Amino acid sequence: MTHNHISSSFDDELSRLRSKIVKMGSFVEEQYKQASIAMKTNDEELADQVRRQDALVDQMDVEIEKMAIELVALRSPVADDLRDIVSTIKISAGLERIGDYAKNLAKRVHAINHNKTISVSSSLIDQMVKHIRSMISDVLDAYINRDVELAIDVWRRDQEVDNLYNSLFREMLTYMMENPRYITQATHLLFIAKNTERAGDHATNIAELVYYINEGELLDAKRPKDDSSNYLEIDIDNK
Amino acid sequence: MNVVDFIKDDQMAKAETAKIQARDVNVYYGDTHAIRGVDLDISPNAVTALIGPSGCGKSTFLRSINRMNDTIASCRVTGSIKLDGQDIYDRKIDVVQLRARVGMVFQKPNPFPKSIYDNVAYGPRIHGLARNSAELDEIVFNSLQKSGLWDEVKDRLETPGTALSGGQQQRLCIARTIAVNPEVILMDEPCSALDPIATAIVEELIDELKDRYAIVIVTHSMQQAARVSQRTAFFHLGQILEYGETSQIFTNPKVAKTKDYITGRYG
Numbered sequence: 001m002t003h004n005h006i007s008s009s010f011d012d013e014l015s016r017l018r019s020k021i022v023k024m025g026s027f028v029e030e031q032y033k034q035a036s037i038a039m040k041t042n043d044e045e046l047a048d049q050v051r052r053q054d055a056l057v058d059q060m061d062v063e064i065e066k067m068a069i070e071l072v073a074l075r076s077p078v079a080d081d082l083r084d085i086v087s088t089i090k091i092s093a094g095l096e097r098i099g100d101y102a103k104n105l106a107k108r109v110h111a112i113n114h115n116k117t118i119s120v121s122s123s124l125i126d127q128m129v130k131h132i133r134s135m136i137s138d139v140l141d142a143y144i145n146r147d148v149e150l151a152i153d154v155w156r157r158d159q160e161v162d163n164l165y166n167s168l169f170r171e172m173l174t175y176m177m178e179n180p181r182y183i184t185q186a187t188h189l190l191f192i193a194k195n196t197e198r199a200g201d202h203a204t205n206i207a208e209l210v211y212y213i214n215e216g217e218l219l220d221a222k223r224p225k226d227d228s229s230n231y232l233e234i235d236i237d238n239k
Numbered sequence: 240m241n242v243v244d245f246i247k248d249d250q251m252a253k254a255e256t257a258k259i260q261a262r263d264v265n266v267y268y269g270d271t272h273a274i275r276g277v278d279l280d281i282s283p284n285a286v287t288a289l290i291g292p293s294g295c296g297k298s299t300f301l302r303s304i305n306r307m308n309d310t311i312a313s314c315r316v317t318g319s320i321k322l323d324g325q326d327i328y329d330r331k332i333d334v335v336q337l338r339a340r341v342g343m344v345f346q347k348p349n350p351f352p353k354s355i356y357d358n359v360a361y362g363p364r365i366h367g368l369a370r371n372s373a374e375l376d377e378i379v380f381n382s383l384q385k386s387g388l389w390d391e392v393k394d395r396l397e398t399p400g401t402a403l404s405g406g407q408q409q410r411l412c413i414a415r416t417i418a419v420n421p422e423v424i425l426m427d428e429p430c431s432a433l434d435p436i437a438t439a440i441v442e443e444l445i446d447e448l449k450d451r452y453a454i455v456i457v458t459h460s461m462q463q464a465a466r467v468s469q470r471t472a473f474f475h476l477g478q479i480l481e482y483g484e485t486s487q488i489f490t491n492p493k494v495a496k497t498k499d500y501i502t503g504r505y506g
Contacts, residue, residue, distance in 0.1 A: 005439075006436070006440060006442075006443050007439060007442060007443050007446065007466065008446070009446050010466075012368060032310035069490060070486045070489075070490055071437060073486070073487055073490045074465040074466060074485065074486060075465070075466060076462050076465070076466075188384040
């Protein structure tokens with residue numbers, strides 16, 4: 001972006017739209033943080049708060065989409081302005097999904113923690129959540145600063161999320177084979193892990209959009225994808 | 240964080256008293272019924288755009304607002320048009336004063352064949368707005384500055400207004416209109432004769448002026464109406480079929496003919 005538009009109000013509107021994305025993204029990242037704290041400390045009140053606040057995330061998505069559509073209707077944007085504005089609709093939708101996964105994590109707090117005699121725990125979940133949160137935070141920085149290098153960096157980090165997910169998948173299967181009493185918690189953790197892996201995919205999508213907005217082309221190379229859980233089998237008899 | 244904070248920075252619609260209220264306005268050119276029973280409120284401190292196909296009456300209606308139609312012999316206006324609650328067609332109204340309060344900018348820039356300074360000073364001189372030459376200088380300076388022209392012409396105020404570029408001439412005409420302290424500025428396709436950059440500069444000027452004046456703009460460019468106005472009225476065969484917030488008209492018009500027109504399905 002070189003000069004400002006001759007229309008200062010157009011500049012203001014674009015700037016407001018972009019900062020709404022950042023506000024929404026920061027809120028979603030915070031949701032994930034609070035959900036994960038609620039999980040670790042078995043704080044059902046906090047979990048409840050995260051669940052309720054998801055409605056705000058949904059409303060922000062609606063607001064952003066409405067504003068983007070109005071900008072298209074009223075400003076007839078072209079070139080980078082058009083890519084910018086249209087991409088915010090997709091970014092907003094991606095952030096809204098990540099928000100849903102954070103809510104989902106909060107919803108499972110009770111189920112995970114209610115049986116005090118059994119404890120299926122995994123440090124891997126914690127690592128996954130930390131990873132996601134830093135991906136979200138960095139991709140928002142990349143977005144607002146138009147930092148293509150940072151976007152590509154986030155894009156590559158999805159591989160680590162996938163690796164963690166594969167490990168966790170194995171770990172949960174092992175738990176479940178060991179003792180049927182573990183099945184409930186292990187299954188919840190599997191869902192949480194899958195959702196978090198999906199959240200990583202959405203953050204990666206956003207990174208791809210940041211690249212597209214600034215470069216005008218799609219990210220060339222295939223996304224580094226290491227989620228092999230779809231093919232995983234563990235043979236009980238030959239553990 | 241709550242949603243109210245999130246959307247609070249968006250403009251909220253404010254209930255305002257209309258600067259101009261038109262009720263059941265009909266305009267005839269001889270037997271031709273050009274404007275048919277039009278009701279319209281013009282907001283202060285906002286830009287209202289009048290759009291519609293050629294011949295739909297938008298310019299005729301615009302000219303009724305400062306009684307420019309009086310100059311057309313066959314033209315007859317009925318109904319009421321009120322400025323700050325006062326009927327402008329009342330016999331007591333001084334039409335010359337009215338046209339200072341309600342200024343007009345035309346499609347083809349029409350600077351007087353005078354210097355830039357005299358173009359702007361003409362109106363204030365006639366209306367006796369300056370007691371001495373220092374005050375007149377001040378009025379000329381302020382008007383040229385408010386219309387974004389001062390920096391470009393400050394060193395050549397004695398040169399002819401007609402020597403300026405098209406976009407500059409139009410801004411000079413706007414300066415001329417502002418110099419007599421209008422409350423309303425009517426613009427009849429002010430950018431039709433200008434290139435895209437000059438158009439953008441004038442539109443940015445209009446955006447700034449709306450903070451001080453009520454502006455009504457007739458335009459055949461829907462994109463211009465979309466960019467520049469807060470409210471839009473769609474004229475069709477002498478009637479207003481739809482009038483509302485510009486953002487709503489261009490994202491979800493309520494009337495089928497409005498939608499057909501703005502999406503290019505007209506005809």
